[in-house]
Amino acid sequence: MTSKTPLLDRVVTPAQLRQLDPSDLRQLADELRQETIDAVSVTGGHLGAGLGVVELTTAIHYVFDTPYDRLIWDVGHQAYPHKILTGRRDRIRTLRQGGGLSGFVKRSESEYDPFGTAHSSTSISAALGMAVGSEMQGRKRACIAVIGDGSMSAGMAYEAMNNAGSLDTKLIVILNDNNMSIAPPVGALSAYLSRSLSSTSFRSLRHFAKDVSRILPNRLQKMAARAEEYARGIISGGGTLFEELGFYYVGPIDGHNIDHLLPVLQNLAKSDEPGPVLVHVVTQKGKGYAPAENSADRYHGVVKFDVATGVQQKSAPKAPSYTGVYAKALIAEAKADDKIVAVTAAMPSGTGLDAFGKEFPDRTFDVAIAEQHAVTFCAGMATEGMKPFCTIYSTFLQRGYDQVVHDVAIQSLPVRFAIDRAGLVGADGQTHAGNYDIAYLGCLPNFVLMAPSDELELMHMVATAAAIDDRPVAFRYPRGEGIGLDLPTRGEVLPIGKGRIVREGTKIAILNYGTRMVEVLKAADELGAKGLSCTVADARFCKPLDEDLVKRLAREHEVLITIEEGAIGGFAAHVLQFLAKSGALDKGLKIRPMTLPDTCIDHDAPQKQYDVACLNARHIVSEALTALGVAEASARA
Ligand SMILES: Cc1ncc(C[n+]2csc(CCOP(=O)(O)OP(=O)(O)O)c2C)c(N)n1
Ligand SMILES: CC(=O)[C@@H](O)[C@H](O)COP(=O)(O)O
């Protein structure tokens, strides 16, 4: 840090940034980096990616006329420095807290966030859409997508480049290449980028002037230059792929050198030349903070930490996480069955497949950020008699939905979907919540759908999924810890489509699907204390539904409550459909489906999110009392 008078205090918006002399930007960037570190040390969040783009963020806002010019951060987890420079510094210590700033990019948060991001690889499509939309209405503005090398592995980025490369629309794509995804990047594209960098040096200032002035004033010259560019690509190894896709390639540039970034961006800003440009910027994830630079994951995602030492305040877990239990259960199954393989889309640590990979390196596949491919890759393996466990967060499986329908469900292939982060996820908020999978899988023929009520049940479901070999299976489990049960070395295979009674009662039946069981049992205790006897059932399966169990609960109780941590259209819809068809609803049963509400729930502590969702014990009690006409309205408050 410099000892000069702080500049960041004078820069609340990019307009003020643009008043600075270029020679001030180095100091400003240093202050911005320190502010980012200090803020994340008290909030936790995604740190490494933001530290890597401090200079890039400064330079882009200095050169371009944001927010009129459109700037899209792919994923958005690197946008904390951008938030600080765009009028949100006063709230930066509310990041990811209830009521505070989002940890991603959000349209409703700022005019400087023109497009919401959080799922990767959408930025080029969105920027191209904005560029075309602006052009068609005669608005001249720069549209800039900043996309990481990891996010560049997803098919959507290539769909967008394929389109952009065939248009004359001006588009700027900045490839932020830090040679990292969450884990080290994998795949041939990553190898291509590394190769191209190892065989070339950073372009010097002299080269930039030449390169960028060749974003030529007329197309003829451009075509003439193309042959030379192609040769340049082959010689340097850099850019050929992008040039083949119709992009003008500039780079590689040292993304921490403001003196190098500025002239390139200034030339691009000035240029009227149509067509897409790709600026290849090389950065270091975690740059400028030694604990991040020296850690394996470059502090991709951290909890609160001590700035001086970098030591994170991780609290000792009370019980193993669902993710950990899944990995343990899968390893146990895989030891007994060498057909079992596991697939992750760039989330080895988040899904527990890093542990599986240590045991079975040849049976673990990280396919990069490529959920669509992951699903169909598993389908292909299933046709050959392998037993793939496609292990994906609920929210990211959304990207592979057509593959789930067309390649798996319709062909009834035995792909096992292990769906992590099901339900609300806390600080990552709306975009990462796994709320929809029960609904989007429940409507598909051939699927077996399960949800464990605790971690022991999860072990049984892993064993059950391994045993089902004639159709697709999915089981969902949440982020966070289990309840601390003793676990066997291996799960047991469950009878398909059969739930279980957890507690017998007479007046109210609560049919639970998933890990709200803890709250259900608390609610049953409370209702029991009021003299209202409860049956508690664990559905285990959404499909096939345990119709005998549902019929019995409906027949023997005055009230039937279903509960699930999923959107409307999920488990309750299946129960209601069955009861309506069977005529049970004609007999005066009071049925109350408890699902997530039909809204997007903002980032917050999980307990608070459950309050917003009305899925805690007191809400279940209130629902039961209301159904019985003995409402305790206050219970819902
Ligand atoms: C569709 C999708 N799959 C997975 C993720 C989880 N994810 C978030 S960031 C990330 C790595 C991105 O790498 P890169 O784009 O290179 O950014 P870096 O963190 O290196 O700056 C992944 C896999 C996601 N956000 N979206
Ligand atoms: C940016 C991103 O998408 C991931 O880093 C995600 O935030 C990870 O979530 P978990 O912390 O639940 O693994």
Ligand SMILES: [Mg+2]
């Ligand atoms: Mg990266």
